[in-house]
Amino acid sequence: MKIIGTTLAALGALAVWTQAAEAPLFRHVNVDKEVQIGYGLAIADVNGDKKPDILLADKNLIVWYENPGWTKHVIAEKLTALDHVAIAAHDIDNDGKAEVAAGAGWNPGDTINSGAVFYLKPGADVRQKWSPIALHHEPTVHRMRWIRTSATEHKLLVSPLHGRENKMGNGAPVRQLAYTRPSDPTEEWKLETVDQSMHITHNFDPVQWDTDPAHEVLLGGREAILLLDRKDQGTWTSVQLAKNGVDGFLGAGEVRAGKLGSKRIIASVEQMHGTNLCVYIEPDQVAPGQLWPRRVLASDFAEAHALATGDLFGKGHDQLVVGWRNKNAEGKVGVRVYMAEDHKGTTWKAFTIDDNTMACEDLQLADLDGNGKLDIIAAGRATKNLKVYFND
Numbered sequence: 001m002k003i004i005g006t007t008l009a010a011l012g013a014l015a016v017w018t019q020a021a022e023a024p025l026f027r028h029v030n031v032d033k034e035v036q037i038g039y040g041l042a043i044a045d046v047n048g049d050k051k052p053d054i055l056l057a058d059k060n061l062i063v064w065y066e067n068p069g070w071t072k073h074v075i076a077e078k079l080t081a082l083d084h085v086a087i088a089a090h091d092i093d094n095d096g097k098a099e100v101a102a103g104a105g106w107n108p109g110d111t112i113n114s115g116a117v118f119y120l121k122p123g124a125d126v127r128q129k130w131s132p133i134a135l136h137h138e139p140t141v142h143r144m145r146w147i148r149t150s151a152t153e154h155k156l157l158v159s160p161l162h163g164r165e166n167k168m169g170n171g172a173p174v175r176q177l178a179y180t181r182p183s184d185p186t187e188e189w190k191l192e193t194v195d196q197s198m199h200i201t202h203n204f205d206p207v208q209w210d211t212d213p214a215h216e217v218l219l220g221g222r223e224a225i226l227l228l229d230r231k232d233q234g235t236w237t238s239v240q241l242a243k244n245g246v247d248g249f250l251g252a253g254e255v256r257a258g259k260l261g262s263k264r265i266i267a268s269v270e271q272m273h274g275t276n277l278c279v280y281i282e283p284d285q286v287a288p289g290q291l292w293p294r295r296v297l298a299s300d301f302a303e304a305h306a307l308a309t310g311d312l313f314g315k316g317h318d319q320l321v322v323g324w325r326n327k328n329a330e331g332k333v334g335v336r337v338y339m340a341e342d343h344k345g346t347t348w349k350a351f352t353i354d355d356n357t358m359a360c361e362d363l364q365l366a367d368l369d370g371n372g373k374l375d376i377i378a379a380g381r382a383t384k385n386l387k388v389y390f391n392d
Contacts, residue, residue: 023351024313024337026376026389031070035386036060037083038379039106040143043366044089044098047126052366054377055100056386057087062102062120065386066127067368073127080104080116090146092154092181097126099181101156103141111162111171115141119156119185135189138175139164147178147206149230151213155180157194159201159219166199169222174201176219176228192234198223200251202272203307207257209264220255220268225280240291241266242280247294252278258309258318261343266292267320269304277304277322277338281345297338297348302326306363312337312374312391321353323360325381333359335378335389359383 036059046053051067055075062076062084079102086103093099105116117137120130140161147157155178163172176194194217201221209216210229217228218241225242242249253272258265266280276299280292297320306323313319320338327333335354341347354360359382365374373391380387 024353025392026353027392028354028357029070029388029390030385031065031388032056032072032386033384035379035384037381038361038384038386039083039085040087040103041362041364041377041379042087042089042100043364043368043377044100045091045096046089046098046100048096050096051370052368053098054368054386054388055087055089055098056379057084057102059083062087062100064126075100075120075122075130076102076118076132077129079118079132082106082114085142086144086158088144088146088156090154092146097122099146100130101144101146102132103137103144103158105137105141108140108142108161111139111164111166113139115139115160117141117144117156117158117179119181119189121185133185135179136177136191138177142201143203145204145206147215147217149178149214153180155192157204157206157217159204161200161202163199169200171199173197173199174221176201176204194230194236195219195226195228195238197226197238200272202253203255205256209257218255218257218266220252222251222272225249225252225255225266225268240289242268242294243291246291248296249294254304254307256307256309256320258320260317260340260345263345265309265318265345267307267309267322269301269307269322273303273305275299275301275304277301277307277320279320279345279348295345298322298336298350300328300330302328302333306335306360306378308363308365308376310365310374312365312376313339314373315339317343321363321365321376323354323358323363323378325359325361332356333380333383335360335363335376353389354378354387357383358385358387 040057085106107114142161178192198221206215254269301324303326304324363378376389
């Protein structure tokens with residue numbers, strides 16, 4: 001396996017970090033072998049049985065797979081003439097069942113008329129088709145997640161790829177919008193501008209970094225990696241953690257937060273649909289305007305398009321999970337896990353989880369079988385599959 005960085009001397013204090021040098025064991029289960037594209041994944045309890053289900057935004061279908069047998073149920077079909085592209089699922093009203101939204105109308109070359117946002121309202125039987133409710137949208141709707149904005153409230157954060165009438169990343173900036181669901185979801189949803197500073201954005205991650213109950217948001221784009229924080233009255237502030245042209249940063253496609261010892265870390269795929277897996281480790285002392293130091297862990301991917309962070313191995317710190325969708329120089333697609341071997345992130349070990357059977361479009365981490373360990377769920381584009389890698 002590939003070791004990143006300079007190997008440290010063996011120290012007793014680092015034993016907990018180096019015990020699992022052997023390759024981890026994951027049991028591969030094919031959930032669906034007829035995926036068309038597999039644009040977006042979400043994990044949530046759809047039917048209220050307290051088991052996490054898998055939801056998928058595929059080319060023409062929004063579906064969920066019922067845990068534990070993974071029976072496939074269609075939520076919606078062909079919401080627009082163009083592809084579906086995004087999905088968000090979370091229980092925002094504490095009734096035990098997830099609320100679901102979807103993005104569609106996907107055409108990244110059309111920054112005027114493309115895009116669509118739908119809230120999907122279930123009937124009495126969640127296994128039957130749901131009713132789509134069309135909401136306001138910006139062009140090139142690309143990613144969405146439910147985010148917590150107070151102890152009792154969630155909003156739907158929707159991120160387009162380009163700004164309205166933007167051409168090749170030039171022109172109007174991308175408008176990140178938060179939607180507030182009314183008690184009657186068929187009524188008008190209030191909109192809140194979260195950020196409007198970058199000209200190409202690709203993905204974001206809700207994080208919990210301060211003491212209030214609301215999420216902050218890490219946003220990755222061409223110009224920067226931003227930390228967005230909601231203040232009173234719905235205003236948002238932003239802080240740059242990485243900036244284009246500084247320390248080799250040329251934009252981020254995927255971005256996820258994690259922990260390494262007592263430090264926060266940020267994992268990123270660079271550039272958009274990029275070749276590099278990078279990690280940023282929180283400085284010892286953070287001054288206003290200070291950027292985080294960047295380290296490239298690997299640069300041999302071809303269109304890396306999926307990223308997650310989590311403690312898969314019970315180490316007390318997070319590992320990085322990355323998937324790529326085009327064949328690399330070895331002629332392979334797949335999924336890898338990167339694990340720090342010391343508390344400063346000086347050395348990292350790479351483990352191959354999937355060797356050439358997953359052209360990864362998106363992936364998520366969740367404990368699907370209740371054994372206390374995070375499993376990997378991935379959807380493949382060219383391989384047209386949905387797989388669970390159970391963490392045994």
